[in-house]
Amino acid sequence: MEMIKNMNKNTRANIITYGIVIVAFVIMQALTSMGAISNSMIGLLVPITAYICMAISLNLVVGISGELSLGHAGFMSVGAFTGLVVSAMLAPAGLADPIRLAVAILIGGILAALAGLLVGIPVMRLQGDYLAIVTLAFGEIIKNLLNNLYVGLDANGLHFSMRDAASLGMQGGNILINGPQGAAGIDKISTFASGFVLVLITLTVVLNLINSRSGRAIMAVRDNRIAAESVGINTMKYRLMAFVVSAALAGMAGALYAMNYSSIVPKKFDFNTSILVLVFVVLGGMGNIRGGIISAALLTILPERLRFVGDFRMLIYAIVLIGVMIVSNNPIMKSAIGGFFERFKRRRDDDDDATQLALSTEGGDAQ
């Protein structure tokens, strides 16, 4: 107990976050093996882990680096479709499924990182809402290009085309990506366990980055760009670093997500998906990794739980969203919650939580 008390506050917070993820995984695994959860819920397990990864990765850009990105689903789709192609190429090699999945996810992440770098270099020249609209534009461009991408695999290797499936010049083989129809006949090799591992990896990467020298530089740029620049921080470099790492993690999540379904279309990763992930981040508290994880899980389950209301499902989701935003930003509610934490803090007689709280609210103001 004494050891935990003396620990660095960041280390302690991080251990709690890892703990929550691990405990949630163990509980879900136990419930699944006992047959205590419904089939629709089991079908949601991999998407939940993928969305958690997305939420963590977007939090790095929006919460930690303070840039509003509205095109994160674009990187997810780059990873998803790259992962599919890699997985199909590896299929004849006879590798075990987890290894094939790992390679596919890794290469999906690398390609998404490249896309992130290409997008990031022009994007980082802009700021604020202009930056947001350009990320939106890039997201739409990526979707549009993938909508016109045809990839086939035969004995001669890969064939690419931007026109139609006929111009691939295939001799037998399979069409892997068929333009707007997307990919079909995917090997469903994603599992809940692999999703859990990916969440842990994403979490480790982001938490270690935040608590490193680079992470502090990124946050310094967020809090005051000019001040950071004047103490010799290369603002472009650190903003780009957060953006590219985030894109890579989003690509990995995308590969995991895609290989959970037998077919997937480029339209799945549109503006609405980017917004969905942004909602996870904002509701969880900007820059608060743990909050993002929890809200990603809850908000993925919520529409499923609301199935009994039928067509009113998304309407209720919308009302909940507006309601939560209004209540959580209400000055009276805010001071009530703040006061609650204040009391809590005094009882613990150390100021860790206050700094934590102050950090998360300041993150909210930084644009």
Add this chain to the structure above:
Amino acid sequence: MSFLTNLINGISLGSIYAIIALGYTMVYGIAKMLNFAHGDVIMVGGYLCFIVVSHLNLPPIAAILLAVVGCTALGIVVERLAYKPLRQAASLAVLITAIGVSYFLQNSALLIWGADPKAFPSVVPFPSLNLFGGQLTISSITLVTVLVCVLIMVALTTFTSKTKMGKAMRACSEDKGAAQLMGINVDTTISMVFAIGSGLAAIAGVLLCSAYPTLMPTTGSMPGIKAFTAAVLGGIGSIPGAALGGVLLGVIEIFAKAYISTQLADAIVFAVLIVVLLIRPAGLLGKEIHEKV
């Protein structure tokens, strides 16, 4: 002649974008928020007009008026209920709320009117215009769209520069605190901006659905995003900028469809936006604000 036809179609489409972009730009100018629900107000305007024409059998002009009144009221109500409580909140919170409103409107439309596309009746009962001995045909809706857009631009520019309310709007977008000290009711002014923006969205909705006559709950999303892009292209917060951005975007989109690739037209439109923003980071007519240390 096909070049001229494309140009005219582009200007017409651009005029619709420009009218929508006005709503974005005015709201951004005064409330500094990206109102993502604006595109769905267009859709509501389209449905209102559709209902009045096809079920109540009223003349088109009555339908348009009712759509404008309905959307104006909707704009005011949404602002009161969803955005006003967040006046002091972080801008991202307002953004998420706007997205919530957008979901709300889309799904309400889905529940009320169903998911199947409705065939929108034409509200412009004039024949097409034939020029150069029939070589160039301009549909009446194209002409009406451009005319309406010009009228709105002139009216709005006069309104913001000459009337008391218009001046109050400009004052509020410059400095809300100072405007309040000068006795301007900031809340009323912001409501007014939402009302005007939503009324314009209704007109845009009617024009859009007349030119592209399918009406679905998601009809407004893509034109909404494009018009938002147009507003940013022209310099967000600037009324002439919205007009310029809208028309440019429409022309580029139609030309890209006609001469480059139908499928890649959207990518080209967004690529143009990116290039423009890299050269002029505040848009074509936007004011560049230099940061002070």
